[in-house]
Amino acid sequence: MTTPTLDNFWMPFTPNRAFKAKPKLLTSAKDMHYTDVDGRQILDATAGLWCVNAGHGRAKITEAIQKQAAIMDFAPTFNMAHPLAFEFAHKLAGIMPGDLKKIFYTNSGSESADTALKIALAYQRTRGHASKTRLIGRERAYHGTGFGGISVGGIVRNRMYFGSLLTGVDHLPHTHDPELNAFSKGIPEHGADLADTLERLVALHDASTIAAVIVEPVAGSTGVLVPPKGYLQRLRSLCDKHDILLIFDEVITGFGRLGAAFGADYFGVTPDILCMAKGITNACVPMGAVAVSNRIYDTFMQTADAPIELFHGYTYSGHPLACAAGIATLEVYAEEDLFNRANTMAPYWQEAVHALRDAPHVIDIRNLGLIGGIELESRPGAPTARALEVFDRCFDKGLLIRVTGDIIALSPPLILEKAHIDQMVETIRAALKETA
Numbered sequence: 544m545t546t547p548t549l550d551n552f553w554m555p556f557t558p559n560r561a562f563k564a565k566p567k568l569l570t571s572a573k574d575m576h577y578t579d580v581d582g583r584q585i586l587d588a589t590a591g592l593w594c595v596n597a598g599h600g601r602a603k604i605t606e607a608i609q610k611q612a613a614i615m616d617f618a619p620t621f622n623m624a625h626p627l628a629f630e631f632a633h634k635l636a637g638i639m640p641g642d643l644k645k646i647f648y649t650n651s652g653s654e655s656a657d658t659a660l661k662i663a664l665a666y667q668r669t670r671g672h673a674s675k676t677r678l679i680g681r682e683r684a685y686h687g688t689g690f691g692g693i694s695v696g697g698i699v700r701n702r703m704y705f706g707s708l709l710t711g712v713d714h715l716p717h718t719h720d721p722e723l724n725a726f727s728k729g730i731p732e733h734g735a736d737l738a739d740t741l742e743r744l745v746a747l748h749d750a751s752t753i754a755a756v757i758v759e760p761v762a763g764s765t766g767v768l769v770p771p772k773g774y775l776q777r778l779r780s781l782c783d784k785h786d787i788l789l790i791f792d793e794v795i796t797g798f799g800r801l802g803a804a805f806g807a808d809y810f811g812v813t814p815d816i817l818c819m820a821k822g823i824t825n826a827c828v829p830m831g832a833v834a835v836s837n838r839i840y841d842t843f844m845q846t847a848d849a850p851i852e853l854f855h856g857y858t859y860s861g862h863p864l865a866c867a868a869g870i871a872t873l874e875v876y877a878e879e880d881l882f883n884r885a886n887t888m889a890p891y892w893q894e895a896v897h898a899l900r901d902a903p904h905v906i907d908i909r910n911l912g913l914i915g916g917i918e919l920e921s922r923p924g925a926p927t928a929r930a931l932e933v934f935d936r937c938f939d940k941g942l943l944i945r946v947t948g949d950i951i952a953l954s955p956p957l958i959l960e961k962a963h964i965d966q967m968v969e970t971i972r973a974a975l976k977e978t979a
Contacts, residue, residue, distance in 0.1 A: 546580060567938055572599035575956055575963055577943060585938065588967045589945040590956045593763060593795045594821035597875045598958040604827050604871040611867035620648070620861045628861035631869045635823075635832065638804045638873070641813035645840040647853075648860040649831035652794035652820035653687025656757070658833045659816045660691045661855055663755035663788045670842050672786075675754040676711050679744060679787075683717035685764035686757060686792050686818075695757050698765060713748065715740050715756070719768045725907050726900055727769070728893055734771030738778040741785075750785035755816075760806030763795035766950035767909045767916025775812045788815040788839075794831070798822030799876060799957050801912030802886025809912070815839060825872045830865035881957040885913045888959065895964045896953070902972050903979035904929060915953040917971070929978060936974035942967060 549563050568580040575598060577585040590596055597604075611627070618625040632646040647662070649655045660678055667675035680686065680695030687693075693701045694709035697717065702708060716737055724731035741756065760775060762768035782789040791814040796806035799822065803809040807817065816839070820831030843852040859865070876882060889912050896915040897908050907918040922928045930946035937944050944967075945952040951971065955963065 565935070574598045574600065575959060583941060586942050586963060586966055586970075588953050588955050589943055590822075590954050591826055592821075592945070593800075593954045594826035596798050596800065596822040596957050597825045597872065597879070597881060598956040601825060601827075601871075601875055603875055604825055604868055607867040607871035608827060608864050611864050615863055618863055619858070621856065624861065625863055625866075627863055627866035627870065631861075631866040634870060634873050635834070639817070639834050640805055640807040642837045643813070643817050643834040644837055645835050647833045647835070648857075648862075648865075649820070649833065650829050650857055650859050650862075650865075651687065651831050652792075652818065653689045653692050653831075654857065655794060655818035655820050655831035655833050656686040656695075656792055657689040657691040658855065659757065659790050659792075659818050660695065660755065662816060662833065662835060662839070662853065663790065665853060665855075666788070666839050666842060667754045669846050669848075671846075672751070674751050675787075677748055677753045678709065678712050679715060679741065679753060679756040680712060681715045681717060681758050681762075683719070683762055683765040683768060684714075684757075684759060684792075685762065686759075687794075711752075713744050715744070715758075717762065717765075717768055718770050718774055719766075719909075721907055724771070726897065727909065728897060729911055730769055731771045735773035735777055737771070738774050738781060741778065741781045741787075745781075745785050750787065753785065753787050755788040755790050756782055757790040757792060759792045759794075760796045760810060760812075761801070761911055761914060763914065763952065763954070764947055766918060766947055767911070767914050767952055769909055769911045770810070775810045779812045779814075782815075790814055790816040790818065792818045794818055794820045795914075795954070796912075798872075799882035799885045800914060800954065802882065802889050804882055823872065824865055824868040825875070827872070828862065828865040828868040829859075830862065830869060879958070885957045888957075888961075888964075889913060891961055892964055895968045898968060899972060899975070902975045904975055913955060913957060913959075915951075917951040917953070919949045919951070919975075921949045932978050933971070933974045936977055937970055940970050940974065942970040944971065 569577045571578045635646050636644040678695050682697040684697040686696045694712045723733040793805050797819040801809040815836050817834045824830045893910050896910050904919045906920050909916040919929050930949045934946045
């Protein structure tokens, strides 16, 4: 295949100038592998971008999309709808934790985060608590790239270029303490008390002004930051105490990544609102969704001051092709028991990833379920340079990894075998040795 012109596509979250000097182009994908423009097999250690949980090229999903495209390519969901939107929402509700049974469709994780924040604010107003407008995020959090998401998020460069962002936002500290929890396997023992910072924010702002707290059960894009034992439980308790909504952003942790349907299931903590995307359609068609509790939905239905209960939505909310892909994806997950498979593979994954603790430049390793984060010492004066070099060397050796800052982030498809894990670890070790 000839290389296309590289002049016109402005690539997201990419050093575009550097990419053009050494482009990496993928042309096809199947199961655990991509094929690049040179015909090389590239083992996927990232499930695309945290999203292809069932592996690439799943025939059942592809056929469902093709069938639906031939029947009806698009239908609006403003004042009308199509049956698949209701069918998929019903099936999603069937695997949601607790009473999170009402589904609002979006098209991405970013839209899901912004939608969840808007629902939280509108809910407080609708139930007569209009003073509850403050939103609490967390340092080193990623909630997409909408203005709401970057406001409650905690990644400096995602925020610093875009003005004052949303007003009335504060942040909890992140949960990673390398001195106490370095090289922890699974859930760290220390740090649950960090949730108590919410008490300080309540004392500062008063609970009557705080609408919601939003956190990722496991912070993925900032380097696999696993919550300490009891942290999420304590955060849930404090939100209940102060009448604050708790939002889980499960765009990454949803659909089996931790060995359960959602992080809420894994940790035994049910939020009031849950964001999802990525694995919802195995990434075959862009889609996201927000699940809310029956209590929140019923409040809108019973007390809204206009015929339209929520003035929010997207042209492609509940797109027919996305719904068809989502239904087929849930069937693949269930038929192959992939959530439980991730749980079964997690111990082998943990030991393999932690075997890299003696590799050059490695200063910490974190894991949970089928997620791994390998933190590297930064090259003086050149943050991210070392991880990017490892990324390049791994790709040259036939392995796709993800890097964020100087952290290697791993999230393979849930269909992986032990031999794939071994290959991933051996390739990363070799790349690290070469950078030494």
